[in-house]
Amino acid sequence: MTGKKAIILLSGGLDSATCLAIAKDMGFECYALSFSYGQRHTVELDRAAEIAKKAGVAAHSVIDINLALWGGSALTDPNIAVPDAGESDGIPVTYVPARNLIFLSFAAAYAEAIGSCDIFIGVNSIDYSGYPDCRKEFIDSFTQTANLATKAADEKWKFKIHAPLQSMSKKEIIRKGTSLGVDYSLTTSCYNPDELGRSCGKCDSCALRKAGFAEAGIPDPTIYS
């Protein structure tokens, strides 16, 4: 145990739960951060709370921000339908404008306030939905910006944004998490769950998740509607 503090962005999904397990395994004292951002599927916040609790985090905070104020995404605007997997070319309608930029900005503020310089985010750009804010170029550029935006600009410490899943396939992520004891039955990936929180099995995110478990040769604990 290094006992060093780290901020972990925790969505309640498979990737961020794995990311939290990796941070914990590296010996960090974990401060989980989730967002209530006007998303359709608030079931993810319940799952995030369970995952955080099970992982024994030092704290789990939920920040309330209303990205639905201006819509612009199928995940925050009920008037835009969630497409089935493979229906979209380019950046899909489930993309939420600047979401990871906002999330990482809050993480940097929180980190600075509690004296941490380590932030974990579960982005990956192999089995992903094509969102620009999941790519390595963005994470690298954000790191530089955060180091200029904060006291890090004038002091010796610098932020490190850990994106340990960046170049892993979904199969590799699931195998890694399983080896670290992640209970994937607590996680949810679906862009369009029903009222009971059950996954649709048809959206892009469900398709990636299903294929990942199949390729990893690990039983998929997801409950599909």
Next chain:
Amino acid sequence: MTGKKAIILLSGGLDSATCLAIAKDMGFECYALSFSYGQRHTVELDRAAEIAKKAGVAAHSVIDINLALWGGSALTDPNIAVPDAGESDGIPVTYVPARNLIFLSFAAAYAEAIGSCDIFIGVNSIDYSGYPDCRKEFIDSFTQTANLATKAADEKWKFKIHAPLQSMSKKEIIRKGTSLGVDYSLTTSCYNPDELGRSCGKCDSCALRKAGFAEAGIPDPTIYS
């Protein structure tokens, strides 16, 4: 009139009010964005609303985010006293961790959602309190990051972050705003106003403002307590 939309970060202070006037003068259709971020002095939000109304903006939105959740600044934590002007070396305790990073991230999200690529922020690094997130290096780096974080990464348009006051002295800002008809009696700059919203006249921000009006040879309309 170009009719192009722009997002203007509007704090209720002298600088952002001038910035709004400049954007309007450039022919932009202005969407003002303010933040209720747990600041001690919510009088700024009332002033921002008055300034926005007088400028005839297309919309004025106030985003509620609770940066006081983790404190770390004299502006959001009542247990940290606001120092008088000249009391601080380096980055002062009135610095709010990653504030402009968060504000600009929301502006980028809002801009993308309404089809704008122009964002105005009233930072300046001449007569300022030494905050890292007011410097040109930060603004330039943020621009690059925002262009990687959003659809701009895959499309032809790119964000432009306008910081027209960046290298202006407070005297020059006040003269510019006065020439554009800004009513500075509506603005507030104080880090530590009293219950009636009157400025303390002693903090760093009041000192910079007072000196600016004196050097510009323009009567200071500020009501000091």
